[in-house]
Amino acid sequence: MNAENSPKRRKNISYAKWGYLFIAPFFISFIIFSLFPLLSTIYYSFFKYYRQGLKIIGPTFIGFENFSNLFRTDLLNYLGNTLIMWIIGFIPQITVALLLAAWFTNQRLHLRGQGFFKTVIYMPNLIMASAFAMLFFALFSDNGPVNGSLQALGILSQPFRFLASVTGTRGLICFMNFLMWFGNTTILLMAAIMGVDPGLYEAAEIDGATSNQMFWRITIPLIRPIMAYVLITSLIGGLQMFDVPQILTNGAGNPDRSATTMIMYLNNHMYSKNYGMAGAVSTVLFLICAILCFLVYFIMSGSNDSVKKERKGGVHK
Template sequence: MPGLSHGVKKRKSVSYAKWGYFFIAPFFLVFAVFSLVPLLSTFYNSFFENYMVGLLHIGPKFVGLENYKTIFLNGDMPKYMGNTVILWLMCFIPQVVFSLLLAAWFTNASLRIKGQGFFKTVIYLPNLIMATAFSMLFYAMFSDSGPVNSILMSMGMENPYRFLANIGSTRGLIALMNFLMWFGNTTILLMAAMLGVDPGLFEAAEIDGATSSQIFFKITLPLIKPILTYVFITSMIGGLQMFDVPQILTNGNGNPSRSSMTLVMYLNKHLFSKNYGLGGAVSVILFFLCAALSALVYRSLTGRMERGQA
């Protein structure tokens, strides 16, 4: 009745939206203090001349884009960028191929592989080892008087092979260490993606007479592209930020002939020498490089997915 409806008090609706902001506020606070403020400070310092000469502090003096001109004109930046890309590709390509192979094996119900839990744990264990420990281990193993050369000489080699004095072997060791540390993590991610695919699609394909390779390339790979995109982008960012393994293995010099000097090692040289202006400029360039490449890869892969679905 109209009279009763006016007499009934409206209940206050409880809004829980504010609690969401309350719970995510600590993240944004920590992010602002430890990430956003240093990021803005890096941008700011990149436009200033600010370095140490012995005990004398020069600057800060505003110089505009002079730091960026210095970096690009001295010719080192393209060389170190090329080194970084080569080392990343030497690690990433075999890592993805091997991880896809292992993930396909472990998720194939027809193979019935025993002890899957044990193997998953073993392949992930290297990811838990610190890069510094891994680098020191490889440095000791492949040194001129290390156990690897001892084995080679016992097999008839006259002189020890200088692994860390040759460009190919040094890059190969860096790529091998990064591969061993990260292929387990990539395998777990790809396994999770493959287990999320509807098994009915595989059964239907087998009934239609599709081979294992056709099922993998026509069904599995297209359906796990979102995870592959994530793996590609995160691996690329990690590759561009490669530092600890080549830094320790080459004692921070990027030898031989600076062929193992990466972008972040180059940045560390400026920070170690207290040249904060050039260090900030290198950081800003690296930031925009990562952002541009990530956006390009994301748009490229997701664009193909959308065209394929259309």
């Protein structure tokens, strides 16, 4: 009797609880360290809650007053600074990364020492941004090695104050972000290109397609999902830009606050213990980031759908 019933009992055993058990640590960590702080930040953005000396004012519910006060400040200027520095740094980053990824994965070139080059281009990503900023602060200071070399070569008659000009400060921040992240982008794009079916390139080569045509007609459309991932993660990181401009400008964002980012502005409110305004800044930044990321995602996914329709149309024809 027991022997007959044992197979039925085994069939009724459910292993779903083990799946829930294994994924529970992630959801518990997410709720404690991400979801709860996010909800509390949004909650306190509707309150007057700050410290004045030793006295704590609030929390007092004031509705959307923090948001209305926020948009009367230079918030949009700081958002513009952040987007400008991200765009200037991202365009050369994605361009150089695409070029290197295409070279490293090109079977015709047979480049040697690829492992060495991959390690070298990825190395800046391992260096702390604070150390990178301190290095550039020393290199490009008024009496630093860069100015000394340019004067010795006769290019400059007097030191150029990189950190006293808007172009120089923003240029250094963009250059540092480019150096730190182009290696990581290159590795991701290389992985995407290596996932493309080699038979497509062979068929295109037989049909007489050039290297440029294969790159733009085959490689780019097929790696568009990874391109979307790179763009979205870079956009999120760009909107959260803080450590490099904070250290390079000593927290002031000078000259004329042209290097002040959204997170630096948020940090000022956190430092002054104005939790209500800090919550409002965080909420606005979250909404801007979410909207831009959704726009990028839908634009990229829409272009993917158009490519698929063109292929199907070509096949039916």
